[in-house]
Amino acid sequence: MDEFRRYLAIVQKDLRVEFRTREILYTTTLFALLLVVIFAFAFLSDAGKSRDYGPGIIWVTVLFATTVGQNRLFDRERENDCLWSLLLSPAEPSTVFMAKATAQIAFAVMMQVPTILLILVFFDLGVTDPFSFIAVLALGNVALGLVGTLFAAMLMNARMKEVLLPLVTYPIFVPVVIAGVKVTAVAVGAPIAEDPEVWLKFLAGFDMIFAVVTVVLFGRMVRA
Amino acid sequence: MRTKGGFTPGWIGYGLTVAAAGFLAAALYMVFFVAPKEATMGISQKIFYFHVGSAINMLVSFGLCATAGIVYLSIGSVNRRWADIADAVGVATAEVGVTLGAIVLITGPLWARKAWGTWWTWEPRLTLSLMVFLLFLAYLALRAFAGSDRFGRSVAAGLSILGIPALYFIHVAVDRWGGAHPQVVYKGGLTQIDMRIAFGLSVAAVFLLATALSWLRLSIERERQHLDALYLEVDRRLG
Numbered sequence: 001m002d003e004f005r006r007y008l009a010i011v012q013k014d015l016r017v018e019f020r021t022r023e024i025l026y027t028t029t030l031f032a033l034l035l036v037v038i039f040a041f042a043f044l045s046d047a048g049k050s051r052d053y054g055p056g057i058i059w060v061t062v063l064f065a066t067t068v069g070q071n072r073l074f075d076r077e078r079e080n081d082c083l084w085s086l087l088l089s090p091a092e093p094s095t096v097f098m099a100k101a102t103a104q105i106a107f108a109v110m111m112q113v114p115t116i117l118l119i120l121v122f123f124d125l126g127v128t129d130p131f132s133f134i135a136v137l138a139l140g141n142v143a144l145g146l147v148g149t150l151f152a153a154m155l156m157n158a159r160m161k162e163v164l165l166p167l168v169t170y171p172i173f174v175p176v177v178i179a180g181v182k183v184t185a186v187a188v189g190a191p192i193a194e195d196p197e198v199w200l201k202f203l204a205g206f207d208m209i210f211a212v213v214t215v216v217l218f219g220r221m222v223r224a
Numbered sequence: 225m226r227t228k229g230g231f232t233p234g235w236i237g238y239g240l241t242v243a244a245a246g247f248l249a250a251a252l253y254m255v256f257f258v259a260p261k262e263a264t265m266g267i268s269q270k271i272f273y274f275h276v277g278s279a280i281n282m283l284v285s286f287g288l289c290a291t292a293g294i295v296y297l298s299i300g301s302v303n304r305r306w307a308d309i310a311d312a313v314g315v316a317t318a319e320v321g322v323t324l325g326a327i328v329l330i331t332g333p334l335w336a337r338k339a340w341g342t343w344w345t346w347e348p349r350l351t352l353s354l355m356v357f358l359l360f361l362a363y364l365a366l367r368a369f370a371g372s373d374r375f376g377r378s379v380a381a382g383l384s385i386l387g388i389p390a391l392y393f394i395h396v397a398v399d400r401w402g403g404a405h406p407q408v409v410y411k412g413g414l415t416q417i418d419m420r421i422a423f424g425l426s427v428a429a430v431f432l433l434a435t436a437l438s439w440l441r442l443s444i445e446r447e448r449q450h451l452d453a454l455y456l457e458v459d460r461r462l463g
Contacts, residue, residue: 147386154379158370168366168383171359172390175397182401202396209389217385220297221378 006091010099015106017076024069024107032065032115040122050123055184058119059177062137063144065115066108067166070148073104074156083156087222097218100153105145112137125188132196133187139203140180143210147172150214154221179203233443240436247429254422262419268338273423275331277430278324279353285321285434286360289314290388293381300378311377312445314384316438318363324434325357351398352391359387372452 018024039057077083086096116137120127127133151168155161179199186196255273262269296310332350333343344350363383370376 150382150386151379154375154382155370157375158379160369164366164370167362168379171355171362171394172386174355175390175393178397178401198400202393206393209393210386213386213389217297217382220300221382223301 002090003092003095006089007095007099007102010086010091010096011102011106014100014103018103018107024072025110027072028065028069028107028111029114031068032061032111033118035061035064036115036119036122050125051185051188051190054119054123054125054188055181055190057123058116058184059140059180061115061119062108062112062140062180063170063173063177065111066141066144066148067169069107069111070104070152070169071162071165073100073107073149073152078156083153093219093222094215097149097153097215101145101149101214104149104152105141108141108145112141127187128189129187129196132183132200135200136180136183136187136196136203139200139207140176142207143176143203144169144173146207146210146214150218150221153218175206176203179206232447233440237436237439237443240432240439244429244432244436247425247432251422251425251429254418254425259418259422260416265339268335271331271335273426274430275328275335276423277426278327278331280427281430281434282321282324282328282356284431285317285324285438286356286384286387288438289317289321289360289363290384292317293384296381297378297385300374300381308449309446311381312442312449313438314381315367315445316441318360318367318384319441320434320438322357322360322364323437324430325353325360328353329357346398348395348399348401351401352395355394355398356387356391359383359390363387 036057039061043053043057074083077086083096087093091099119125147169148165151165152161155164155168158164179202182192182194183196183199183203185192186194251273255270259270259273261267292310292314296307296314299310300307332353336345337343363380366376366380366383370379
């Protein structure tokens with residue numbers, strides 16, 4: 001129970017700092033909106049085909065904007081060695097990690113809600129299967145959040161972290177993007193023969209395995 | 225100050241190098257002069273001996289790299305010496321693995337152009353090989369640019385370990401995703417005994433080459449670590 005209170009305290013701290021400064025939310029949301037506009041110019045030649053590239057646009061936007069946010073996630077912990085203070089506190093390293101990951105996922109979701117609504121409007125996409133649409137984004141964000149938070153934390157002090165973070169995480173995100181695009185395509189009514197349930201289960205499995213592995217690795221990596 | 229504790233290739237390194245050279249020559253001889261020409265694919269099939277040999281040894285190298293990562297993260301905080309060795313093994317095997325991966329990804333399309341009429345298809349096995357290659361290129365980028373302090377080392381070790389579940393999920397995903405593409409047809413083994421010998425020799429030759437290169441790279445890395453330690457010692461003594 002104590003551990004859960006510590007977890008809540010760290011999440012609360014991150015959310016409070018963010019709501020006061022709005023650094024991550026403001027910059028990533030604006031970045032995502034600009035990406036959508038760029039995609040509109042890059043692709044929108046035939047409005048009838050938006051179902052073909054709409055899911056891809058959603059996932060590329062989510063991926064890029066989330067990565068930008070993840071790069072900033074530990075900036076506050078870097079000053080005055082705050083991350084080490086957190087790790088020296090009675091909280092377990094796994095608690096610190098889960099709290100940071102939760103905050104990251106919360107920021108990502110807050111950024112994505114207006115962005116994705118805007119994509120649906122701009123590209124005239126109708127969601128025919130809202131459950132799959134929301135479920136795949138939720139599961140996908142957990143996956144991006146877990147892996148991204150782990151490497152963002154470890155690369156916090158690296159000289160080239162902005163470039164290194166996507167280099168390291170994108171190969172691991174490939175299955176998430178594949179599953180995400182497939183389910184989203186089905187959810188907006190694209191005529192492809194895919195069973196969204198299989199991909200949702202796949203993503204749930206991905207999330208569970210990586211939740212365990214990233215928590216264990218974080219504990220080992222900060223100690224090594 | 226003593227400079228003892230360095231790590232020279234020694235007779236193992238030279239022995240491995242000579243053995244690798246011998247096996248490579250023997251394998252090349254078997255492949256081009258003894259093994260018969262394959263009936264339907266002709267001469268282009270001969271690239272498979274080294275293509276598959278490199279692919280197998282690439283996976284062995286990356287497996288060793290991940291194992292070294294596990295060792296590094298399990299005992300890194302307890303035993304400095306073994307942590308240094310595990311770290312050096314990680315760099316050496318990753319670099320050799322990436323080299324072998326480059327061979328696989330160059331010889332594969334060369335053959336595919338002849339056999340399938342296209343350089344590349346997004347077929348599951350090809351996609352997976354490319355992703356393994358990219359993952360370990362990222363590992364090398366981390367080694368090169370994230371610094372060689374304990375952060376850089378543990379984040380690289382973490383990536384090599386995370387690569388194992390990641391590759392499993394990539395494998396499952398690209399399998400379903402690329403399901404519509406043509407599958408590589410693997411015939412029921414190499415029928416001719418000469419082909420089998422050539423194949424076995426090729427795998428062994430690439431294995432010896434990879435081992436020799438890893439060993440030499442390992443000794444360079446150990447020397448570098450030793451030199452770093454000496455620099456630190458000098459700094460400490462001069463205040």
